[in-house]
Amino acid sequence: MLIAALISALGCAEGTRIVTRPSGADVYVNGNHLGKSPVVLTVPREEWTDHYTYRVEKEGFEPQQGKLETSVGGGRITGGIFTFGLLFLLKQPTTFSQGEYQFNLYAIGEPRGSAADGDTARRLRRLDRLHEQGVISAEEYERQRLQIIDGL
Numbered sequence: 001m002l003i004a005a006l007i008s009a010l011g012c013a014e015g016t017r018i019v020t021r022p023s024g025a026d027v028y029v030n031g032n033h034l035g036k037s038p039v040v041l042t043v044p045r046e047e048w049t050d051h052y053t054y055r056v057e058k059e060g061f062e063p064q065q066g067k068l069e070t071s072v073g074g075g076r077i078t079g080g081i082f083t084f085g086l087l088f089l090l091k092q093p094t095t096f097s098q099g100e101y102q103f104n105l106y107a108i109g110e111p112r113g114s115a116a117d118g119d120t121a122r123r124l125r126r127l128d129r130l131h132e133q134g135v136i137s138a139e140e141y142e143r144q145r146l147q148i149i150d151g152l
Contacts, residue, residue, distance in 0.1 A: 022105060062108055
């Protein structure tokens, strides 16, 4: 009984890391201040939902806000089937879509072209390579591509 309680306690949280460039931005998730970036968001199993909003802000920079995407965790359904559902006692089927969310902050009044264009082009080329090599799915490729483009 003690071992089952210990195993359950060890596997009960979902988490992701939130990073900003520049670092030191205040990070809010669902309206709660987590701290200054980089910061780790850990959600206990009993508090898990599929809806997480973020806001990052730093003095002198434009704030950003949006939704932290969640999705069915890789292998969790299969794991749940092969463990006759025992896995779901420890983990939710859904988790954060990314292990790390990165947000580029732009100085107030800074044009979003010029300096950012090189970084955007580099990120898109890297994303293309990952997709061509089969490291990420077409769905993940499109989602991340849109996220990069939305940051322009």
